[in-house]
Amino acid sequence: xxxxxxxxxxxxxxxxxxxxxxxxxxxxxxxxxxxxxxxxxxxxxxxxxxxxxxxxxxxxxxxxxxxxxxxxxxxxxxxxxxxxxxxxxxxxxxxxxxxxxxxxxxxxxxxxxxxxxxxxxxxxxxxxxxxxxxxxxxxxxxxxxxxxxxxxxxxxxxxxxxxxxxxxxxxxxxxxxxxxxxxxxxxxxxxxxxxxxxxxxxxxxxxxxxxxxxxxxxxxxxxxxxxxxxxxxxxxxxxxxxxxxxxxxxxxxxxxxxxxxxxxxxxxxxxxxxxxxxxxxxxxxxxxxxxxxxxxxxxxxxxxxxxxxxxxxxxxxxxxxxxxxxxxxxxxxxxxxxxxxxxxxxxxxxxxxxxxxxxxxxxxxxxxxxxxxxxxxxxxxxxxxxxxxxxxx
Numbered sequence: 185x186x187x188x189x190x191x192x193x194x195x196x197x198x199x200x201x202x203x204x205x206x207x208x209x210x211x212x213x214x215x216x217x218x219x220x221x222x223x224x225x226x227x228x229x230x231x232x233x234x235x236x237x238x239x240x241x242x243x244x245x246x247x248x249x250x251x252x253x254x255x256x257x258x259x260x261x262x263x264x265x266x267x268x269x270x271x272x273x274x275x276x277x278x279x280x281x282x283x284x285x286x287x288x289x290x291x292x293x294x295x296x297x298x299x300x301x302x303x304x305x306x307x308x309x310x311x312x313x314x315x316x317x318x319x320x321x322x323x324x325x326x327x328x329x330x331x332x333x334x335x336x337x338x339x340x341x342x343x344x345x346x347x348x349x350x351x352x353x354x355x356x357x358x359x360x361x362x363x364x365x366x367x368x369x370x371x372x373x374x375x376x377x378x379x380x381x382x383x384x385x386x387x388x389x390x391x392x393x394x395x396x397x398x399x400x401x402x403x404x405x406x407x408x409x410x411x412x413x414x415x416x417x418x419x420x421x422x423x424x425x426x427x428x429x430x431x432x433x434x435x436x437x438x439x440x441x442x443x444x445x446x447x448x449x450x451x452x453x454x455x456x457x458x459x460x461x462x463x464x465x466x467x468x469x470x471x472x473x474x475x476x477x478x479x480x481x482x483x484x485x486x487x488x489x490x491x492x493x494x495x496x497x498x499x500x501x502x503x504x505x506x507x508x509x510x511x512x513x514x515x516x517x518x519x520x521x522x523x524x525x526x527x528x529x530x531x532x533x534x535x536x537x538x539x540x541x542x543x544x545x546x547x548x549x550x551x552x553x554x555x556x557x558x559x560x561x562x563x564x565x566x567x568x569x570x571x572x573x574x575x576x577x
Contacts, residue, residue, distance in 0.1 A: 412459025
């Protein structure tokens with residue numbers, strides 16, 4: 185995924201009439217925090233998202249007594265129909281190429297889903313997360329009798345966030361003459377193709393009061409945590425740019441290697457693959473394969489990040505130690521942290537970078553090369569029924 189700036193619209197303009205509550209469901213307290221804030225916190229943690237707009241009910245009495253917006257978001261009043269509300273949110277965004285539209289009533293959205301939708305949108309122009317239909321689907325007549333069974337092989341249930349090119353979505357919603365239940369429907373009616381990416385059954389929507397207890401239970405799922413270590417060394421070589429952590433650093437020599445020689449990104453890639461038990465950098469990017477000759481190591485790391493995300497893993501911590509006399513790491517620490525966080529689409533708080541030397545021991549101590557050691561911590565939810573299994577393997 186290329187580094188681009190994204191905007192997000194969180195739709196929270198419903199009145200809660202179907203939920204049978206005096207408080208609109210998006211402002212109900214879930215574990216002591218308004219439901220909407222769970223989504224805001226998740227989208228705020230994604231490095232590529234630079235702006236969040238929340239669309240609220242027109243009647244301020246429906247939200248002001250129950251929710252106080254944080255400094256993380258911009259708020260706008262919604263419209264009568266869903267597309268009117270989304271349009272207000274799109275128009276409130278600054279200039280972005282891409283936009284995510286999410287329902288505030290889905291508080292369990294994960295970083296993995298967001299990353300998949302963003303990647304699919306950047307590749308095809310529009311993407312929607314979907315899950316399989318698990319039950320047999322019946323068609324019912326007006327007299328409430330079963331009139332047939334609907335084949336479900338090609339059926340999927342859509343979720344949010346849904347991703348689009350902002351200018352195209354705004355144009356289509358502006359000209360839509362009929363009400364739509366989601367933005368994907370409007371795009372379909374306008375003849376645009378939408379890529380379906382894997383959603384998550386846990387990313388359920390709060391629709392009925394009974395759903396609240398289910399969501400609380402899902403939030404109580406235990407988490408599995410794993411650690412992984414990555415270690416890489418490269419000699420210095422003339423005639424190549426010096427790339428460290430995805431950043432081009434001033435220097436007379438670069439790092440030798442089949443790819444671009446970025447030992448820091450290689451070590452991070454290996455640490456993530458190790459933690460997730462998904463192989464190692466040599467298996468996925470073999471040095472004898474010409475495809476990876478002079479390859480951008482950022483792309484290798486993004487590929488590894490996508491692999492662990494598809495397995496349900498979330499990156500919790502990346503601790504990087506660069507081993508070399510030069511360059512000095514402290515002056516470029518913030519630059520490295522920002523770049524690595526951008527590649528992985530995580531908060532910069534997840535990353536730490538420091539430097540050390542070998543105290544003149546070995547070839548690295550003689551200035552002939554650079555090494556890097558990385559510790560990665562990743563987590564994923566596991567069902568309560570499986571909580572007896574080891575959480576750290």
